[in-house]
Amino acid sequence: MWLEDVGLRYHRRGPWVLRQVTVRVAAGEAVVVGGRNGAGKSTLLQLAAGVLRPSRGRVLDRPAVVGWVPERFPAEQPFTVDGYLAAMARIAGLSPAATERTVRRWVDRLGLGPFRTVRLAQLSKGTAQKVGLAQAVLRPPGLLVLDEPWEGLDAAARELVPQLVDEVLADGGSVLVSDHRGETVRLPGAREWLVVDGAVVERPPSGEAAVAVVELEVPVGQLPATVARLRAEGHHVLRVRGQSAPPEATGPATGPSSEVAR
């Protein structure tokens, strides 16, 4: 899935929260999104999940099934836990039999058994968060977006979050997780994005400071699109041969290479 030149402001004349963000997350990849309070992490996640529409730019190739877990589960709804999850399963397109089976499985897995007939508004924050997690995975998501998923969860449920992430990745899905408490360590192998001043920068993986230079041959007509894609994937395009000026080259030129990946 791609965000291409995405900008967002909440109001017509309001400040740009995100500007010209181009990022890509591939199938089977997890990304942890960091940044200070108010930097725009939730905004980025909501754009990826399709909860917000970009003010500018496009979101491309979003998987058909998106699981979205907001930072705070909206518990002010007149449903019991069972009733809510069953309704969400039906909305997600599950048959009545699959709905019953799936809801039971997630209720058991998340330890929600004692709360099945309790109304959402009467749940503690942590238990409501578990309901929020369950509704996002009733159908295996191609993209799972978790906004601060560890907030308010008990120890057992905190351990479950990385398991859910691994299961989505193993099924070929992608996962985006925001984290301002440094729980990233629970998701080894995840990429890290940092939201700073309306932009998204990728933190290089630790221990991978060494870079390699790769030369590519590209039909001239495909050059702008190829350069854009390489950059979106986090590569540094150092130099383009065979045309007068590199399209917005971002790094220092090194030797005779054309397209260069980090």
Ligand SMILES: Nc1ncnc2c1ncn2[C@@H]1O[C@H](COP(=O)(O)OP(=O)(O)OP(=O)(O)O)[C@@H](O)[C@H]1O
């Ligand atoms: N619905 C909204 N209307 C107007 N401004 C908003 C809205 N939601 C967020 N903002 C503003 O957008 C900016 C980014 O907010 P966002 O919630 O995306 O940041 P965040 O990095 O997730 O913060 P936190 O770590 O505190 O959750 C902030 O200045 C915030 O006040």
